[in-house]
Amino acid sequence: MSAIVNEAPTDTRERLLDVAERLFAEHGFDAVSLRAITTDAGANLAAVNYYFGSKEALIEAVVARHVEPVNRKRIEILDGIRQGGQCDVRSIVIAFIDPVLEAAARGIDGDNRFFKLMSRCMAARDERVSRLVMRQFPEVVARFVEIICASCPSVSSNTAHLRLMFMAGAMAHSLFHHDKLAILSQGRCELPSFEVLREEMVIFLAAGLTAGEMEAGK
Amino acid sequence: MSAIVNEAPTDTRERLLDVAERLFAEHGFDAVSLRAITTDAGANLAAVNYYFGSKEALIEAVVARHVEPVNRKRIEILDGIRQGGQCDVRSIVIAFIDPVLEAAARGIDGDNRFFKLMSRCMAARDERVSRLVMRQFPEVVARFVEIICASCPSVSSNTAHLRLMFMAGAMAHSLFHHDKLAILSQGRCELPSFEVLREEMVIFLAAGLTAGEMEAGK
DNA sequence: GTCTATACCACGATAGAC
């Protein structure tokens, strides 16, 4: 199909990443064969192994391409918050969520490719993605825990860690499965736009993060 | 190893389910081969296809064995709440979470097999598990949405659906990944017991569900 | 009915030719 067409001046390696990303997001890591990827990318079967070493390494490369900038952006936003002196919980939640939504919006096509990819990773207990997560997330976790504790004096470090985990799970799951709401609700729930979903998420998670805090202040 | 040992008077079909459950939970659906399952269960390779029709159907059977009683219990608890007239959000959250924790506790071994299994399902966009979920969860969703709306007058049906999804995601993710907290936190967070995790979850989720409600009442 | 042996095709990986 897209055999010799060189739509963009991308080299084989990059074409493989693009195709793999699209197929992985839609069908899952295991359901997509290297043969499907290389055929679609107009490359030879052995190309993946040549450029990446293994299917596992390809998966890691596909994921890392998105996760790294997202986490960099998160920390960047947290830095801005700390300097600004403002520490309301709402902006903490937004610092966690928005880089993900923006990364998705940057995607070439309008579908939820990035959400799907991300959520597939979070549930993949496989070592292939786990390793990447373990290497990259400790810093993000530490930064968020720190600012949560600063913003909510009554929340201990242990609790902050747990609440961060709840937040991550809620976000990943809803971004991944929000399009199933119509069926799950038997038509009683209309599909939310991403703007609505984002706002609902922020409200829910901010309330959860501050649970037990006194509600006196704003 | 466990070749001809007939530890319990279980038939082949049940042995296959037990072994598959254990291996799936630990390594994932795709990582476990039918050969590994049948060998461990002391059965022939073709046994899975004979009893279940396919690996996909085996997966569905393994999952359904746990999901069905959990959802039955959830609705049972909700019925009790409605009759009792009490409608505080805390008991709604507990009605959602506890059947899962109890199902896990009923497990033969002390590990988190059931959590892992459940979480693997939630992220599996595969049709194999999706179909089961779609068939079984609409009633549960409807019941929880109904009681959330009744308990929180300012929460619309749409919002209730979304918050339920946040709750599901937070629960699944934290049950699945809580044992990674030590690494993710670089040792700064101690592993919570399930009692602690449960209580933290209830607090967080109850706060999220009632977000925007007036905090006058208990 | 329950189970076994076995054959089939697709998969990931790799060695070596070009």
Next chain:
DNA sequence: GTCTATCGTGGTATAGAC
């Protein structure tokens, strides 16, 4: 750098033994 050939392993289907 790229491709072909090949190997071991995966899920599946079936014929037939008990």
